[in-house]
Amino acid sequence: MRHFCPAYPKPHPEKASKLRMFWHARRSWMDALFERSYTMQMGEVHLPGVDLYMLNDLKEVKRVMQSEAQHFPKSHLLHASLEPLLGESIFTTNGEQWQRQRTMMNPAFEQARLNVAFPRMLGAAQAMLERLDQLEAPQSYDIEVEMTHVTADIIFRTIFSQAMQGPDAHRIFAAFARYQSLAPKLMLPALFGTRWLVMPWHRWQSNKAAREIRGLLHSMIKPRYEAHLKGEGGAQEDILAAFMQAKDPQTGQPFSEEELVNQVAMLFLAGHETSASALTWSCYLLAKSPEIQQQAYEQVVEVFGNNTPQQSDMKSLSRVWNIFREALRLFPPVGFFARENTQTCPMRGKQLEAGSTVVVAPWLLQRHRKLWQNPDAFDPERFERGEDKDAIKHAYMPFSMGPRVCLGAAFALQEAVLILACILRRYELLPVDGHEPQPVGRLTIRSANGVRIGLRKRDAA
Numbered sequence: 169m170r171h172f173c174p175a176y177p178k179p180h181p182e183k184a185s186k187l188r189m190f191w192h193a194r195r196s197w198m199d200a201l202f203e204r205s206y207t208m209q210m211g212e213v214h215l216p217g218v219d220l221y222m223l224n225d226l227k228e229v230k231r232v233m234q235s236e237a238q239h240f241p242k243s244h245l246l247h248a249s250l251e252p253l254l255g256e257s258i259f260t261t262n263g264e265q266w267q268r269q270r271t272m273m274n275p276a277f278e279q280a281r282l283n284v285a286f287p288r289m290l291g292a293a294q295a296m297l298e299r300l301d302q303l304e305a306p307q308s309y310d311i312e313v314e315m316t317h318v319t320a321d322i323i324f325r326t327i328f329s330q331a332m333q334g335p336d337a338h339r340i341f342a343a344f345a346r347y348q349s350l351a352p353k354l355m356l357p358a359l360f361g362t363r364w365l366v367m368p369w370h371r372w373q374s375n376k377a378a379r380e381i382r383g384l385l386h387s388m389i390k391p392r393y394e395a396h397l398k399g400e401g402g403a404q405e406d407i408l409a410a411f412m413q414a415k416d417p418q419t420g421q422p423f424s425e426e427e428l429v430n431q432v433a434m435l436f437l438a439g440h441e442t443s444a445s446a447l448t449w450s451c452y453l454l455a456k457s458p459e460i461q462q463q464a465y466e467q468v469v470e471v472f473g474n475n476t477p478q479q480s481d482m483k484s485l486s487r488v489w490n491i492f493r494e495a496l497r498l499f500p501p502v503g504f505f506a507r508e509n510t511q512t513c514p515m516r517g518k519q520l521e522a523g524s525t526v527v528v529a530p531w532l533l534q535r536h537r538k539l540w541q542n543p544d545a546f547d548p549e550r551f552e553r554g555e556d557k558d559a560i561k562h563a564y565m566p567f568s569m570g571p572r573v574c575l576g577a578a579f580a581l582q583e584a585v586l587i588l589a590c591i592l593r594r595y596e597l598l599p600v601d602g603h604e605p606q607p608v609g610r611l612t613i614r615s616a617n618g619v620r621i622g623l624r625k626r627d628a629a
C-alpha cells in the first residue's frame with residue numbers, strides 16, 4: 169500500500185542566523201526548523217534572554233523527563249504566560265506544590281471514573297452526529313470546528329454533569345477560542361525570554377478572556393462548592409465532585425474555592441484543545457487514505473453492528489486505536505515540552521548553565537530520520553509490525569513521559585476511539601480538491617488554513 173505523507177513546514181536547508189530564525193518563528197516555531205533538526209542529537213540557540221537546547225538524544229531525553237526530572241522542572245517562562253488563566257494549576261506548578269495536586273487529582277482519573285465518563289462521552293458523540301447531519305455544505309467542511317465543539321462538550325459533561333449548552337457555556341467556549349488564538353503571540357516571546365516584545369493590546373485581550381473564563385467557571389463552581397461545604401452536595405459522580413472530595417495527603421485539607429477554579433480551567437483547556445487537535449488530524453489523514461479508512465470502517469461495523477456503542481467494544485477497535493496513535497505521532501498536539509535546568513550540568517560534552525531551557529519536542533522525535541522507518545508517512549499498521557518497536561518504546565511520547573505524563577491519557581484515548589468510530593460508521597470521509605492544511609505550532613499543533621474534508625453519509629447509516 170502507498171502511504172499518504174501529509175505536508176508540513178519545509179525545513180530550511182541550513183540553520184539560520186538568530187535574527188532570521190526569530191523572524192521565521194513569528195508565525196509558528198515549526199517554521200524555524202531546518203533539515204538537521206530532524207537528524208541531530210542536540211541543537212542550541214543562545215538568545216539575549218535565554219539559552220535554549222533542543223534535545224533529541226534519547227538517553228538524555230529520558231534523563232530530563234524521567235530519571236532526573238526533579239532537576240528539570242517545567243519552565244517558569246511558559247508558566248508566566250499561562251498564569252492569568254490557569255493560576256497555580258497542576259499543568260504549570262512544580263515540586264511539592266505539584267506533587268500535592270497530582271496526588272489529590274489522581275482519583276478523578278481512575279478506571280471507575282472512566283466507566284462513569286463513557287455514557288457522557290457517548291451522549292456528546294451522538295449530539296455531534298446530529299450537528300454533522302445538519303451541515304449545509306458537507307462536501308467541504310472545516311472539521312476542526314466540530315472536533316473542538318465535541319471535545320469541549322465531553323469535558324464539560326464530565327466536569328459538571330451537564331451538556332455544554334446555554335448562553336454561559338457558549339460564552340466560555342467563545343472566550344476560550346479568543347484566548348487560544350492569542351496564546352502563541354504571548355507564549356513564543358515568553359519562551360525566547362523576550363516578553364517585552366508582546367504587544368500590550370494582545371496581553372490585555374488575553375487577560376480579559378482569561379478573566380471572563382474564570383468568572384464564568386467560578387459562577388458554576390460556587391453553588392456546588394457551597395452545597396458541598398454544608399454537606400448538601402448531590403450524588404454527582406463528576407470530576408468536580410472528585411476534586412471537592414480530594415484531601416491533601418499531609419494536612420487533610422481540601423482544595424480551596426480558588427484552587428478548584430484553577431484546576432477546572434486547566435482541565436477544560438488541557439482536556440479539549442489537545443484532543444480536538446489530534447481528532448482533526450485523524451479525520452484529515454483518513455480522508456486522504458481511503459484504503460485504511462475502509463478497513464477501519466469494516467472493523468467498526470463488525471464490532472458495533474447497528475447497536476449503541478458500548479465501552480467494552482472499545483478494546484476491539486484495534487484499527488481505530490492505531491489510526492489515532494499514528495495521528496498522534498505525526499501531529500503530536502503538544503509539539504514540545506520546555507524544561508528549566510536548575511543546576512549547571514554536563515550534557516553531550518557541553519556545560520549547560522543553570523537557568524537554561526531544555527526543549528524536548530515530540531514533533532521532532534516522532535519524525536526523527538534516524539529513529540523511524542518512513543517517518544513522514546501515515547502508516548497506522550507500524551504499531552503492529554516490528555520495525556519501529558524501539559522508536560515506539562523510546563521516542564514516542566505524545567502524552568509526555570515520566571512523572572509529568574498526561575493525567576488524562578486514558579480518558580483521551582477512550583473519547584478519541586469512540587468519536588472516530590462513530591464518525592466512521594456514519595460517514596465516508598473524503599479529501600477536498602486543492603486543499604492542503606498547513607500545520608502550525610500554536611497552543612497545540614493546528615492548521616493555519618483549517619482542515620477541510622468532505623462528509624458523505626454512508627448508505628447503511
Ligand code: HEM
Pocket residue numbers: 242258259260270323435438439440442443446500501502504505506565566567568569571572573574575576577579580
Ligand atoms: C490527545 C489528547 C491529549 C494529549 C496529546 C495530551 C498531552 C499531554 C502532555 C504532552 C502533557 C504533559 C506536558 C508536559 O510534560 O509539559 C499533558 C499533561 C496533562 N494533561 Fe493531557 N493530553 C491530552 C488530553 C488530556 C485530557 C482529555 C485531559 C483531562 C481530561 C488531560 C489532562 C492533563 C493534565 C491534568 C496534565 C498535567 C499533568 C501533570 O503535570 O501532572 N489531557 N497532556
